[in-house]
Structures are given as structure tokens and as C-alpha cells.
Amino acid sequence: MIIGVGVVVARDGRPLLVCRNKAGESPTRALRGGAVKSRESIERATMRELPEETGFRAVSRRVSRSGQLGFPTGL
Known part of the structure; x- marks a missing residue:
């Protein structure tokens, strides 16, 4: 199983x-992230x-949402 993360960087409410x-x-177009x-x-x-x-360094470590996504068997 591969676990991945997605990173949302927002400025003035725009990702x-x-x-x-x-x-x-x-x-x-996509959010950044990886395994x-x-x-x-x-x-x-x-x-x-x-x-x-991105070359950016985070100044806030707030986790706004976490969860699990399921994928169909065989992917």
C-alpha cells in the first residue's frame, strides 16, 4: 500500500x-504532494x-483535513 499526502498552499484564499x-x-493543474x-x-x-x-518552506503546520481515499481493487 502506498500512502500519499497532498499539500495546499493558499494566499488570499486562492490555492x-x-x-x-x-x-x-x-x-x-494539481496540488503538490507525494508518497x-x-x-x-x-x-x-x-x-x-x-x-x-515548490521551493517554498511552510510557516504554518495546520492540518485542515485528513482522511482516506479508497481506490477500486486492481489499481
Whole structure:
């Protein structure tokens, strides 16, 4: 099982989105995030992913929502 985190960066109520350009797919806008490493907390993964993906350093560690998403079997 892979556990992932998503990071929302907002300014004036507007989220920062990045453009994903995968080969063979149309560009899309998305939140930043990534996989949680073995023995890494969700909070630590979030703080690591943000600068890796955006170059920004977080000044607030507020978790506004957490939850679990399920995927169909076989994905």
C-alpha cells in the first residue's frame, strides 16, 4: 500500500496549483504532494514534499483535513 499526502498552499484564499506534464497526457493543474516514506509521519512527509515540489518552506503546520481515499481493487 502506498500512502500519499497532498499539500495546499493558499494566499488570499486562492490555492497554488502546479502544472503536471506527463508524457502522452494533456497538461493538468494539481496540488503538490507525494508518497509518505517508510516510518515517516504524515506531518513530516508534508513538510518534506512542499519544498521538494515548490521551493517554498511552510510557516504554518495546520492540518485542515485528513482522511482516506479508497481506490477500486486492481489499481
